[in-house]
Amino acid sequence: MGFMSSSVGRKVLMAVTGFFMLFFVLVHMLGNSSIFIGPAALNTYAEKLHSLGPLVWIFRGFMALMLLIHVWFGVTLTLENSAANPSKYAVSKKLKATFSSETMIWTGVLLLSFLVYHLLQFTLRITPDILPDAIAKRPGDVYKMVVTSFRITPISVVYLVAMFTLFLHLSHGIQSIFQTVGCSNDKTLPALTTIGKLLSVLFLVGYGAIPVLILAGILAR
Numbered sequence: 001m002g003f004m005s006s007s008v009g010r011k012v013l014m015a016v017t018g019f020f021m022l023f024f025v026l027v028h029m030l031g032n033s034s035i036f037i038g039p040a041a042l043n044t045y046a047e048k049l050h051s052l053g054p055l056v057w058i059f060r061g062f063m064a065l066m067l068l069i070h071v072w073f074g075v076t077l078t079l080e081n082s083a084a085n086p087s088k089y090a091v092s093k094k095l096k097a098t099f100s101s102e103t104m105i106w107t108g109v110l111l112l113s114f115l116v117y118h119l120l121q122f123t124l125r126i127t128p129d130i131l132p133d134a135i136a137k138r139p140g141d142v143y144k145m146v147v148t149s150f151r152i153t154p155i156s157v158v159y160l161v162a163m164f165t166l167f168l169h170l171s172h173g174i175q176s177i178f179q180t181v182g183c184s185n186d187k188t189l190p191a192l193t194t195i196g197k198l199l200s201v202l203f204l205v206g207y208g209a210i211p212v213l214i215l216a217g218i219l220a221r
């Protein structure tokens, strides 16, 4: 049986692609955190990224490929697992299952929908909340763009729900990466699970603080 058609091979691909996306989520959160320093810090960061030119496009292409592979195998593995006799594994599944592990496909689908919305909003800038000057000039005043959008309560709520969904997906996902690539055994698993949970909480707080502080008027234009 080939690597790609074996379920282990496909799980390894999910883990490796998940790892690259995890890295992106970490870097994006650190970059976005410059908003806490002030408008100039976030805008300078955005200018620097845009000035990388073709490198940005190579990175985007690579990340799009990672996402595509991750989603494709996530969906096909889930469909195959549910087509296999579910009752056969009922006992062993119950021992390990958590809400976050049982809902991976659904939190994944929600995150994908969020990502489409997020790209239409801040990358393509075609959602109704985007001001004309943010459409005219790129990157332009990214701080003003983000604050203007998050002042709209339903938009901030969408982001907070998405950040909680990301928290659920990664609470299981991160320790699952270690398990799949064989870095964890009975001794190290509890520590790796804790690292996964701590990182997920860090993302929830780091990303979630932005809409919360904007709604509270602490980050303002």
Ligand code: HEM
Pocket: 025, 028, 032, 046, 060, 115, 118, 119, 122, 123, 139, 142, 146, 159, 166, 207, 208, 210, 211
């Ligand atoms: C409070 C939360 C977030 C804020 C304020 C935020 C902000 C932004 C902004 C301003 C951009 C456009 C950058 C530019 O064109 O200069 C962007 C792009 C992007 N964001 Fe976020 N983001 C957030 C959460 C997330 C999350 C959780 C993910 C992934 C799960 C994500 C994935 C992306 C991606 C893939 C891009 C496109 C990058 C590119 O243009 O190459 N973002 N984000």
